[in-house]
Amino acid sequence: xxxxxxxxxxxxLLLLILTSCSSGTYNPERINVYVGTKxxxxxxxxxxxxxxxxxxxxFPLAVFISNKGTFSLDGETxxxxxxxxxxxxxxxxxEGTSSSDELEFALEGKSYLxxxxxxxxxxxxxxxxKPIEGxxxxxxxxxxxxxxxxxxxKLTDEVCIDTSHLTQDARERVCETQDKLYTGQxxxxxxxxxxxxxxxxRQVMQPSLLIKIENKGSGMVxxxxxxxxLPKACELQKxxxxxxxxxxVKVTAHLSNSKLSxxxxxxxxxxxxxxxRCTLPANTEFYGGSLNYHATMVIDLDYVYLTSISKEIxxxxxxxxxxxxxxxxxxxxxxxxxxxxxxxNCDLCARGVxxxxxxxxxxxxxxxxxxxxxxxxxxxxxxxxxLLEPLNLKSGNCIFGPGLCELGKFCCVKQ
Amino acid sequence: MAFLGALKKGLGTLxxxxxxxxxxxxxxxxxxxDWRENSKERKASGGYDTNGVYRAKSPGRFSRGMKFFGNAIxxxxxxxxDPYYGSWKQSSDPTGIGKFLIFMWILHIIDWSxxxxxxxxxxxxxxPDNITIGIYFIATIVAIAGIFKAALKLSGKLILISxxxxxxxxxxxxxxxxxxxxxxxxxxxxxxxxYLMFGQYSTESTRNFGTWYLxxxxxxxxxxxxxxxxxxxxxxxxxxxxxxxxxxIKETFGDNTxxxxxxxxxxxxxxxxxxxxxxxxNYFTGQVERNKDAPLGVYLEDLRATEEEFTGGYPIVVWANxxxxxxxxxxxxxxxxxARKGSHSIxxxxxxxxxxxxxxxxRTLECIFEENLDQFEEGTYSxxxxxxxxxxxxxxxxxxxxxxxxxxxxxxxxxxxxxxxDIPNTAxxxxxxxxxxxxxxxxxxxxxxxxxxxxILTFGMTLMDAWSxxxxxKIQTLEIRVPKEIMxxxxxxxxxxxxxxxxxxxxxxxxxxxxxxxxxxxxxxPMKLRDPANFLGTNLKLTKxxxxxxxxxxxxxxxxxxxxxxx
Numbered sequence: 001x002x003x004x005x006x007x008x009x010x011x012x013l014l015l016l017i018l019t020s021c022s023s024g025t026y027n028p029e030r031i032n033v034y035v036g037t038k039x040x041x042x043x044x045x046x047x048x049x050x051x052x053x054x055x056x057x058x059f060p061l062a063v064f065i066s067n068k069g070t071f072s073l074d075g076e077t078x079x080x081x082x083x084x085x086x087x088x089x090x091x092x093x094x095e096g097t098s099s100s101d102e103l104e105f106a107l108e109g110k111s112y113l114x115x116x117x118x119x120x121x122x123x124x125x126x127x128x129x130k131p132i133e134g135x136x137x138x139x140x141x142x143x144x145x146x147x148x149x150x151x152x153x154k155l156t157d158e159v160c161i162d163t164s165h166l167t168q169d170a171r172e173r174v175c176e177t178q179d180k181l182y183t184g185q186x187x188x189x190x191x192x193x194x195x196x197x198x199x200x201x202r203q204v205m206q207p208s209l210l211i212k213i214e215n216k217g218s219g220m221v222x223x224x225x226x227x228x229x230l231p232k233a234c235e236l237q238k239x240x241x242x243x244x245x246x247x248x249v250k251v252t253a254h255l256s257n258s259k260l261s262x263x264x265x266x267x268x269x270x271x272x273x274x275x276x277r278c279t280l281p282a283n284t285e286f287y288g289g290s291l292n293y294h295a296t297m298v299i300d301l302d303y304v305y306l307t308s309i310s311k312e313i314x315x316x317x318x319x320x321x322x323x324x325x326x327x328x329x330x331x332x333x334x335x336x337x338x339x340x341x342x343x344x345n346c347d348l349c350a351r352g353v354x355x356x357x358x359x360x361x362x363x364x365x366x367x368x369x370x371x372x373x374x375x376x377x378x379x380x381x382x383x384x385x386x387l388l389e390p391l392n393l394k395s396g397n398c399i400f401g402p403g404l405c406e407l408g409k410f411c412c413v414k415q
Numbered sequence: 416m417a418f419l420g421a422l423k424k425g426l427g428t429l430x431x432x433x434x435x436x437x438x439x440x441x442x443x444x445x446x447x448x449d450w451r452e453n454s455k456e457r458k459a460s461g462g463y464d465t466n467g468v469y470r471a472k473s474p475g476r477f478s479r480g481m482k483f484f485g486n487a488i489x490x491x492x493x494x495x496x497d498p499y500y501g502s503w504k505q506s507s508d509p510t511g512i513g514k515f516l517i518f519m520w521i522l523h524i525i526d527w528s529x530x531x532x533x534x535x536x537x538x539x540x541x542x543p544d545n546i547t548i549g550i551y552f553i554a555t556i557v558a559i560a561g562i563f564k565a566a567l568k569l570s571g572k573l574i575l576i577s578x579x580x581x582x583x584x585x586x587x588x589x590x591x592x593x594x595x596x597x598x599x600x601x602x603x604x605x606x607x608x609x610y611l612m613f614g615q616y617s618t619e620s621t622r623n624f625g626t627w628y629l630x631x632x633x634x635x636x637x638x639x640x641x642x643x644x645x646x647x648x649x650x651x652x653x654x655x656x657x658x659x660x661x662x663x664i665k666e667t668f669g670d671n672t673x674x675x676x677x678x679x680x681x682x683x684x685x686x687x688x689x690x691x692x693x694x695x696x697n698y699f700t701g702q703v704e705r706n707k708d709a710p711l712g713v714y715l716e717d718l719r720a721t722e723e724e725f726t727g728g729y730p731i732v733v734w735a736n737x738x739x740x741x742x743x744x745x746x747x748x749x750x751x752x753x754a755r756k757g758s759h760s761i762x763x764x765x766x767x768x769x770x771x772x773x774x775x776x777x778r779t780l781e782c783i784f785e786e787n788l789d790q791f792e793e794g795t796y797s798x799x800x801x802x803x804x805x806x807x808x809x810x811x812x813x814x815x816x817x818x819x820x821x822x823x824x825x826x827x828x829x830x831x832x833x834x835x836x837d838i839p840n841t842a843x844x845x846x847x848x849x850x851x852x853x854x855x856x857x858x859x860x861x862x863x864x865x866x867x868x869x870x871i872l873t874f875g876m877t878l879m880d881a882w883s884x885x886x887x888x889k890i891q892t893l894e895i896r897v898p899k900e901i902m903x904x905x906x907x908x909x910x911x912x913x914x915x916x917x918x919x920x921x922x923x924x925x926x927x928x929x930x931x932x933x934x935x936x937x938x939x940x941p942m943k944l945r946d947p948a949n950f951l952g953t954n955l956k957l958t959k960x961x962x963x964x965x966x967x968x969x970x971x972x973x974x975x976x977x978x979x980x981x982x
């Protein structure tokens with residue numbers, strides 16, 4: 001019995017070993033890079049810039065740029081432009097760390113060799129945080145970075161040229177005309193739909209493609225440029241005539257190496273979408289009598305694209321404020337600034353300025369004329385005069401208190 | 416002829432129709448009149464519900480309340496009458512209750528005005544003085560024999576009420592240590608008066624009078640308490656005397672009322688201010704920056720006298736805490752203090768008269784009256800600390816600019832440019848905390864730049880008092896910092912001084928503060944771009960901060976009350 005069990009165990013083990021072995025051939029997985037709706041992506045690297053910075057310190061601004069689309073920016077004809085803006089009230093680029101506010105870049109796109117595309121780290125200028133001006137405790141400001149680049153969406157596919165209307169052939173057809181739907185071609189502006197129509201004119205089939213396009217990226221389509229203008233594609237965008245042409249995409253289509261006429265050639269995107277109709281020109285020779293066949297369709301979309309990011313930064317005071325007194329009135333505590341001059345409060349009350357503490361001082365005769373002894377005499381005399389009214393003793397009056405005259409003097413009226 | 420005949424006939428018909436309709440009219444009118452009269456009566460007494468059933472009108476809340484109160488009194492009286500007397504019911508009703516009420520009330524006022532005199536005041540075994548005992552004794556005899564013609568048990572009750580009238584106020588004052596407000600309140604609580612108004616033998620007229628008396632007393636009491644609280648008037652826990660009580664009553668209902676009336680008269684102005692602020696019709700507003708710890712500025716706090724009551728002839732000392740915070744340097748504060756009663760002011764010595772508050776600093780101020788004590792009379796004085804200091808307040812606002820074509824491009828794409836480019840919907844004006852507030856023109860954003868037109872919107876700022884416990888005495892400087900790409904052609908109503916200084920990336924526009932008048936000082940300046948075509952460059956948007964600096968002398972005051980008693 002035991003020997004049978006052992007046998008079964010070894011047989012099972014052998015079976016396991018045999019099934020786990022594989023053959024020497026390897027079938028690589030085919031990766032299609034012409035998918036997705038991303039182009040050139042940009043992001044801040046980690047804490048650059050940081051969320052909080054201290055005044056009178058420096059911080060670097062570094063961004064990570066990656067080309068996640070299929071089109072390559074070669075740096076000569078096609079090159080991207082990185083620009084940044086900041087509030088000069090709070091920041092200043094450190095001298096020598098940047099030549100301009102714009103930086104050109106070139107990046108290759110996705111390919112079979114690099115299915116994720118290429119990337120680059122751009123160190124923008126080092127920024128100096130200015131001292132916080134005024135009494136603000138912790139102001140907030142924003143750093144804004146944008147990337148502009150010319151790009152191309154390329155769609156290559158097969159369409160069926162259906163000649164059945166002409167040939168009336170009863171044999172089994174190779175293909176049938178059908179509309180094509182797409183999600184993305186590895187670029188922010190995508191061809192989403194191609195409707196194929198076969199128009200028969202006399203004995204010739206004239207294929208017509210209704211091409212629908214859509215901005216599927218997170219940025220903005222700018223104005224298209226000519227081939228000659230390509231090296232300055234982004235700089236030209238600030239021109240007024242170019243700005244009036246924003247949200248436009250140039251469409252080029254070929255069918256079996258024959259260029260199609262597209263109308264409109266430059267598509268205006270409305271609500272991120274647009275379409276054009278491309279047909280074979282009338283003078284083009286085309287196949288009329290053959291049976292259905294597949295033809296290669298190539299659609300190119302040329303445009304200039306813009307992506308941007310921003311980050312809010314809080315500025316923190318770094319140290320204690322200065323110890324010097326704030327500039328202000330030079331008047332002493334018994335004085336008040338009156339028309340640019342420090343005047344004693346006694347004199348001001350005597351002039352009729354209605355301070356709350358003036359009290360009975362309303363007579364022009366009052367002034368800081370009495371010292372302590374005189375003041376005591378004045379008060380005593382006043383008290384006596386009230387008692388000895390018939391004797392008609394004339395006396396003045398005096399106010400004890402430090403708030404009206406300088407030290408040692410008292411506000412009084414002498415008679 | 417035939418025509419005339421037909422005409423006549425027609426006219427006749429018309430006439431008869433008219434007279435019929437007149438009759439009909441009259442009938443209708445009378446019907447309507449009747450219906451109105453009836454419905455008036457019905458309205459007065461009630462109305463018809465949805466089912467057509469007539470429901471008598473129910474009395475209003477106030478009358479229901481009064482009736483309930485009256486019923487409650489009646490029930491008490493009913494309860495008292497039957498079980499209390501049994502077979503000892505009165506043979507005749509008491510007479511002269513109203514006159515007796517007046518007499519006892521006057522007696523209470525006399526006792527009160529004498530301060531509820533007691534031979535053993537301060538001792539638990541209080542013994543009223545002889546006069547009080549004598550008067551109440553006579554009053555009780557009059558009540559028993561003359562007014563109520565009372566039997567034995569009722570007599571006992573009346574004697575008990577007299578004892579209560581004598582001893583209750585005295586023991587209340589003793590228990591609460593004779594505070595002024597208690598004595599003042601007891602003026603309005605006559606024991607005999609309450610019994611005669613609401614007790615068993617109250618008449619219709621005394622009850623009505625009593626009801627209204629209670630309402631008035633409650634309202635006055637509430638008013639007195641609230642007004643004192645609002646105006647931060649210390650009630651005074653000092654030993655009471657009649658004069659002080661009169662003064663308390665006068666202050667509560669006299670001075671407090673004056674203050675409140677003054678505030679009420681200022682209310683339309685304050686309401687207008689608030690409305691204008693919200694409508695932004697006349698001037699500009701902003702948000703104060705909340706500081707993480709203490710706010711910026713100078714504050715007088717915790718004013719307190721060293722004694723509850725000062726004896727005449729002895730030094731008077733009052734303390735206060737002064738706290739200050741500034742990011743721009745030490746605050747120089749000049750202090751003084753004075754006591755005031757009516758129009759009479761007495762200056763005290765304050766230590767220190769001048770001090771420096773560094774960053775976030777606090778000190779203690781001491782106000783001493785020792786040289787002029789003879790000027791102090793018995794009574795309540797208001798001691799005021801006045802601190803003068805120079806202080807800067809800053810206002811900031813950040814505007815975001817966008818090209819016209821950029822705006823149109825986003826608009827045609829039905830994209831919200833504010834969301835796409837992280838631009839706030841309106842510019843937020845922020846000013847630093849302190850005695851003054853700076854408001855600025857909160858424009859809708861982004862501000863559109865036209866390459867062929869240099870004029871953009873108008874910059875505006877308003878300087879306002881932010882604190883109520885002081886005033887801006889003098890504005891020393893007023894400056895507006897403007898990005899160098901933007902300029903002011905001219906400002907209104909006050910123009911800036913030339914030449915304009917350039918510091919770093921900013922131009923500083925200075926104004927002569929003497930030209931600013933009124934409580935709210937507003938300046939508007941149309942903005943102009945120096946080079947509109949190249950202002951934005953290749954940027955989608957640009958953010959520029961404007962700043963306003965105002966330096967001013969501020970006078971801060973805070974008061975507390977002290978009481979002086981004769982030596």
